[in-house]
Amino acid sequence: MKILVPDVPFDLDFPSRLPDGGASFGPGGTDTVVAYAMNEPVPQEHTDADVLVTWASPPKIVADAASRLTGVRWVQTLSAGPDVALQAGFGPDVVISSGQSLHDDTVAEHALALILATVRRIDVSLAAQREHRWAKEIALAQADPATDQEYTLDGARVTIWGFGSIALRLAPLLTALGAEVTGIASREGERAGYPVVGADRLEEQLARTDLLVSLLPALPSTHHILDARRLSLLPPSARFVNVGRGATVDEAALEEALRSGRIAGAALDVTETEPLPSGSPLWDVPNLIITPHVAGGRPRRAAAFLADQLTRWRAGGTPLNVVGR
Structure with missing residues (x-):
């Protein structure tokens, strides 16, 4: 052989x-x-x-x-x-x-890093650092009672879409920070103590999600599965993190959702075309963090x-x- x-x-x-x-x-x-x-x-x-x-x-x-x-x-x-x-x-x-x-440990770690970066607005701080500017707007926004739940995972309703072995590594880390974790998978049930809903309850789950994490693979059935309609189901304060595959997201719809403020922010380790072309509009989308497909290592x-x-x-x-x- x-x-x-x-x-x-x-x-x-x-x-x-x-x-x-x-x-x-x-x-x-x-x-x-x-x-x-x-x-x-x-x-x-x-x-x-x-x-x-x-x-x-x-x-x-x-x-x-x-x-x-x-x-x-x-x-x-x-x-x-x-x-x-x-x-x-x-x-x-x-x-x-x-x-x-x-890759379970490294993807879980990178996902957590992106989650914390977008929730704690690290991208805004880094942009201000490059301008030699103290980003007071972050502190002011955090002090607003209306944003009480938007800058922390404590009490956040986190949905992990694609609840496999990586999700089982990531979920306890989120739980330790006070998040309420629910999975979405092809079959509903309970996995390692976490509730998992099936595809028939996907839209209901998105409507109650503060943070959506995608671990979905690239398959014909998942192509652009996160489209404009499903993005519109997320609350305006919701954030999205993708460490699965870029082809699962309609990037034009995501760009529009971020530019219009329909969702609050996103972080992507994967894009539909990789490397992401220098002319891609995603580079300049507000409230978007991009890393170059390095979660798995x-x-x-x-x-x-x-x-x-x-x-x-x-x-x-x-x-x-x-x-x-």
Whole structure:
């Protein structure tokens, strides 16, 4: 079995973590691990690979692999979201699994940073700092009784849209700061003590949301799911944070909502086109914070994860995080 892994700047020495200590890998074994340049097409001599591991490769590179690696049986992406692999064109018999759990801590941390930055108006302070100006307007706004709930998470009604493993890491952090957390997912119920409403109650939930956090993946069913109509359901004092995927948001509608004051603010780590073009109007939208898709960082504990996944695969089992197609 030939396994292609990206030449990434982090530890992927997973063979030594396998039950046999990696004895089946290498010249004397039956399995071979080959590193490939993740920003370049897979070399022709390795198009006979059985397994492809991807991480941050451009979509066109993954699509090229899908067309040329005709014998590949399993694609393991180290990204939390498998959208690039799903859209690449691999055959329906190819198993695709995501890197869910590898980014839970860093995405939760970045989400919390963006949440606090927009709630505490750090963007306004930074803009004033560049102007060498003391931003008294923030203190004056906080002193207004009408804005009592707008500058704090204590008592805030936070809705997390896409209540998976990252949400389960983020929700307790918000709870510790006094927020009331509710999830939205495909199925309603209770997860780790948090109420989760289904899609049939989405609009009702948006109407009672002070802070909306999106962790949604990019799928045909989620394309521009946050549109002008749903944005209009949020209270005018509401804020929106997206650390999921940019394609889930109608950016023109979000721009209009922010410029018109229909919502109070937003923070985006992801945009529909990345990198965000220099001419995009989003750069100059008021009350909007933008970070360059850095919430996930590099996958953490990737070697141990891959070792476990390969152990399952070699034993004829099903890997974790297999994506429905």
